[in-house]
Amino acid sequence: MRPRGLLIATAVLAALAAAVWWSNRQKKDEPENASSPKLLSLKQDEITKIEIQRREGETTRIEKSGDGAWRITAPEPLPGDKSAIESLVSSAASLNADKVVEEKPEDLAAFGLKEPHARIVITLKDGKTRTVLLGDDAPVGGGGFAQVDGDPKVYLLTSWVKGGLDKLAVDLRDKRILTFDREKIVRVEIARKQETFEFSKNAQGLWVISRPQMVRADSWSVDDYIRRLQDLKLDPVLTSDQKADLEKQFKAGEAVAAVAVTDAAGTQKLELRRNKDKYYARSSVVDGYHLVQEFDAKALDKGMADFRSKKLFDFGFDDPSKIDYRGSRRQLSLSKQGDRWMESGKQMDSVGVQTLIDRLRDLQAVSFPASGFTQPMIEVAVTSKSAEKVQISKSGDRYIARREGEPALYEISASSVEDLEKAAGDVKEAPQDKKK
Incomplete structure (x- = not known):
């Protein structure tokens, strides 16, 4: 056998021997009905610092500041990911093992604990510390060996539990390019080559386009x-x-959009540029330049028309309580009483009224013309949670609509107007058997 083949065969045999040894040890040492041993039981709010010291590589440290916020302080100061850090603190506070491997180990080196892979030091409010040692991975079945200060036993941690403790700064840092509080945004401004526009919230908490003119937005x-x-x-x-190359590509790129997001804490900005077929960004929040995936970049490259509400009516899924329809072919004044639709003291067929409501819901713009509204041919007033009124006119072969109290105009399709007129014409008095 060649020397190379002999070495490989020897390594394979050694691995198999370790696996057999570990399997036999598990069967021998496993007690019946054993519960998961508790290694640590600490109160999360008493933990003030966690330091993960590695035998090779970086030391990662998180510390709680006076305001209760966690921050990464080593290997360098970094903003932390709140969720990831809270998960680490939770894992450290309540640490369970899968089982006890050795009550009184004679050789910690056999478990990788003489020179552990990682030493996790947990500091409490009173200055006391608890230390967890992470050793080698188990030869079979996953997981790894561990030991806690003050306890000679060697424990087996599941892969999930071990992974919850063995974290690098890259796992814990905040990776967001923008860190605004989405629940507290008051304004968003988007500047593109040919237009600049702005969103804000109205008194009802709904998004509107507030600049260059006040129009409804699709929330x-x-x-x-x-x-x-x-x-x-x-x-x-x-x-x-790689960082230098990203900077070079960004600076050589063509501007796509500049976005400013304002929340209660202030304004954060993002510049998006395109260079050939790739997109790059720069943020006012974090240093450096960033590659943006094409799918995300295209979703951010939108004009004002993409955000405008195309619906003529806002009542959505709220059923109206009153409908006044005035057209050249039909006039209706419908009001709801309980579960019945009435007109002039007569009960109307609910199926026909519902079809009319659906056609009103369906009315939406195909474009937003600057002019073209003439004499209205249809007027519809709908009362639900609020009152809305729409007028529809015909200009040549186009139908132009407007909402009461708004300057914007909406071009709607001829088919939607025809469907609306047909639905209004089909509203009839309820059959006698349905009135009972």
Whole structure:
């Protein structure tokens, strides 16, 4: 056998021997009905510092400041990811093992605990510390060996529990490019090549386009845009050469959009640029330049028309309580009494009224013309949680609509107007058997 083959065979046999030894030890030492041993039981609010000291590589440290916020202080000061840090603190406070491997180990080196892979030092408010040692991975079945100060036993931790403790700064840092509080946003400004516009919230807490003119916004589209901004993440493991290349590509790129988000704490800005077929960003919150995935970049490259509410009526899924319809072919004045629709003391067929409501819900713009509204041919007033009134006119072969109290105009399709007129014409008195 060649020397190389002999070495490989020897290594395989050694691994198999270790696996067999570990399997036999498990069967021999496993007590019946054993419960998960508790290694640590600490109060989370008493933990003030956790330091993860590695045999090789960085030392990671998080510390709680006077205001109760956790911060990464080593290997360098970094903003922390609140959720990730809270998960680490929770894991350290309540630490359970899968089982006891050795009550009184003769050789800690056999478990990688003589020179542990990581030493986790937990500091409490009173200055006392608790230390957890993480050793080698178990040869079979996953997990790894561990030991706690003041306890000679060697424990087996599951992979999940071990992974919850063995964290690097890259796992704990805040990777967001923008860190605004989404619940406290008061204004979003977007500047593009040919337009600048702004969102704000009205008295009802709904998004509106407040600049260059006050028009309704599609709140779902605005919320989705904000979510995508907040989901932008930096790459925490870039080399210095990669960082320099990102800066070069950004500066050579063409401006796509500049976004300013204002919340209760102030304004954060993002610049988005395109260079060839890739997108790059710079943030006012974190240093450096960042690659943005094409899917995300295109979702952020939107104009004002993309955010405008195309619906003529805002009542949505709220059923109206009153409908006044005035058209050249039909006039209706419907009011709801209990579960019945009435007109002039007569009960109307609910199916026909519901079809009319659906056609009103369906009315939406195909474009936003600057002019073209003439004499109204249809007027509809709907009362639900609020009162809304829409007028529809015909200009040539186009139908132009407007909402009462708003300067904006809406072009709607001819088919939607035809469907509306048909639905209004089909509203009839309820059959006698349905009136009972």
